[in-house]
Amino acid sequence: MGFKTLGSKKVNGGYINEHKADAALKELYLSNYLNIEKYILANHGTKEDAKDIYQEAFLVYWRNMKLGKFSTFHSNSISGYLLQIAKNKWIDILRREKRMNFVPLDEESQLYDLSEDLNEEEKDYIDIVKKHYDELGEPCKTLLKLFYFHKESMKEIAKFFSWTDATAKNNKYRCLQRLRDKVTDL
């Protein structure tokens, strides 16, 4: 199996730069929430449940997009896809908690391929990474966030921290290695 690129600007295909991607994601997040909240509230859930379920669903979408699962970016299909993930997750919870009489999924909402590129072990590994990243401390956290999430150049990062370009680059790898060690040490 070949590795799909990750962390580069090529991953999403459609985006020119990550700031536009941020704005598009925000728009997508805001415009799809109410639909899912409505479903959760109509099926014994609270607003807090709706938020949790929606964020889980949105993360699945975002992760698959990062892993290059989607080649196109049509908002209609994304809305349906998010709704289906959210419904499935909520139905799982209802079944687990034995809260009955939920609104069943209709045929249309079963149209999307919900398979994920990551197996359970890999998802657990990512959760461990997230935990250690959150505890990494500064300046590593900000440095890695600027580079890997916001796609800032090393030059910009160097300016941000008042470092030389070379120091910024070295520190980035040291921080990444520190995170890698923490995760591996488990």
Added chain:
Amino acid sequence: MSEETAVNELISIERYLNNEMSEEELTGFEYKLQNVAGFREKVRKVQLILLGISESVFGEQMNVFHAELENHHSQKEKVFVSEKWAILVTVILLLGIGIWFLLPKSFSGNSLYTDYFKPDPGLLTLMSPEQDRYGFERAMVDFKNGEYNKALLVWHEQLEQNPANDTLIYFVGAAYQAIGKYDRAQIYLQEIAGNEKSVFYRDANWFLGLLKVRSAQNDEAIRRLYISEYEKAEELIGRLTR
């Protein structure tokens, strides 16, 4: 493995994942992937670490997005203060109705209407790329800019396709009210003011209540204002019953 070796390995893996390797480098790297035990897993784990960093930051970002949503909703949701407020309003309501029949009217409904009416501020516009939604939101921008007739043109067309859409019905009513076409506004607002399931139920009752104030139908006005639970409803009911 020394820190330097580990960092060099990391640099190499990242260059591979980012497609930054030369042909020669790539050949060597892929050979290692095929033939060195555990190397493929190492590469996958680095990929997962990079994904994990982004996911962690994205989780924070989703909370920021959500705070924006909640902030917007809290502007739309009018807070029902307490049971005391409900009792107080009921008492005022009953007293008011009694006093209303005993005392001459000392105010003009029209001036009270002017004092309290401010057009609905509209919804947060997101400019969704979906055609219908884009049209709605484009019109919402017009609505918020006070170009109510322009908004009405679009929303009326959309209403033909979605005659039961409470958002459209409500904002068509709100637009008519803003341009002073009160009879038409009332027709649309009445529909939503009677629909408890609509998120615009309270708003519609507030604006319909104001229209009733304007036409001096005070009993009905008080009922509608009470349902609205708007902050200013208590004050206005007080003035109506004074």
